[in-house]
Amino acid sequence: MKTGIAFWNIIKKDIKNYYIKPPNISWGIIFPLSWTLMQLTRSSGVMNISDIRGMLPGLMAMSVLFGTTSMLAVTITFERKGHSFDRLLLAPISLSALVIAKLSGAVLFGIFNAFVPVAFAAFFVDLAGINWGEALLIVFLIAVTSTLLGLMIAVSAKEVFEAQTFSNFFRFPMLFLCGLFLPISSLPVFLRPLSYLLPLTYGTDMLSGTIIGASVLPPVLCVFIMLVFTAVIFIYCQYNIRKKWIL
């Protein structure tokens, strides 16, 4: 019960302090929208609105990735610098509960980001027939792994600008490596193993399966691999927090 109160209030505080601030809301809306429009006009310079459904898996995955990694990395680094993160470390809640609470706010923000392109697309194309429950679950998994990536960055960074630099270092290559807008099969052969080392590849593949019926890998395998990624990064982050922040 006591941990529950603390857990819920950490999420509430993060959402109120960071995620529903006007700059972040506008980032969460404008960024996915801009990418959607950019993708729609990318080849011919003419907007082809019927393509939007085909682009949704990539746009959704990208929106989650960008929304979650930078937000968590920046907010934790910011709290570390202002010592307010120490207050959380000193609270009588387990490190696991604390980490999950910190992740939850960013995960919710990522899910919100993911559905901005969906809301936009709904104005132009028929999105009926898509299993949105399944899509939400996949978006959730992508959000969790991306948020953990943000936490991994936060543990390594001392300054906010370092966190931003690190997160870009990871995120931009992932745009090309994880099959968001280019199929992995079109990548040079030597890059493909790298694609399969990144959890976003599996999330995007599952989204492609759910939204346009074009997945390459079996969904069960994708879910399993994403869960393994989640567990490994979660344990690694906890280990690093103990090692680096509890001196």
Place this chain on the structure above:
Amino acid sequence: MDIAGIVTVANLSKRYGSLIAVNDISFSIRQGEIFGFLGPNGAGKTTTINMMIGLARPSGGSVAINRIDAVKDIKKAQSIMGIVPDESNLYDEMDGFDNLCFCGSLYGMSKAKRENRAKKLLERFDLTNAGKRPFKAYSKGMRRKLTIAAGIIHEPKILFLDEPTTGIDVESARQIRRLLLELKRGGTTIFITTHYIEDAERICDRIAFIVDGGIVAAGTVPELMKSVSHGYTIQLAADTDLKPLAEELQIHFDGCIVKTEKNNSATLFSEKRIALSPVLQYLDGKGVAVFEAKELRPTLEDVFVKITGIEAARLKKERERGGMVK
């Protein structure tokens, strides 16, 4: 040293590579007392407190808080601790009231309970009007007071304060000292680190001096005073030079040594306590008017300087660096 306390620290050490920050220290804190941990900057005070509260891992030794092994089960120990770090660690974007409520929630307090307590604490610290202002708009003294309020919102059994009066104004410092004494009266055990010796002397029941990572002395203020005080001193200021009377005074007051100064003043030292009135009567009989007469007692600073060998000048410098106006 007494080991049966609510807090027991035994053979605690902390090494950072080849640097020994805390070297094999042991002490215990009794229930309901204010225990002062004094030392110059870099002596190991913050490292010690960090090991006790769970922000640093000891390289060796143990910490028991209310019989809980705080090294193995820090989360259980943290539930009865209140912690006020040397730097305010509240949220700049949140207002004072929300900051307190959030801190209460971290200890599992219900909404009604934490809101009620937050209101009371804001009132107690004269921060009611500032309660709805963001923390970033607070002055240094106000920030300190709110950080202390956040540390006690859940009514902890043991309160840890790291340099609570550093860099704040006289009134806020006084208010904090008063609050600590009130908490003590209410049964809270308090561990306080400071390099302000006067603060410790005013409020602490027992004190330990830490220098270069090791405890060099510990005890109550009178015990520490006794360890360096050998005799009593009276200082006099008169209307005339007391040098011609020095020898007579020494004869008249057996065992007394008189040292005169150029500015018509004199100092009388004795193994036994000297009453002021016979001295004044004697001088009056000699036609000397005494303007000022006082017994000089050693201060805790004298004790600290004598025990640690650290010069008063260094302490003064540190105090100036801390920016405190006393």
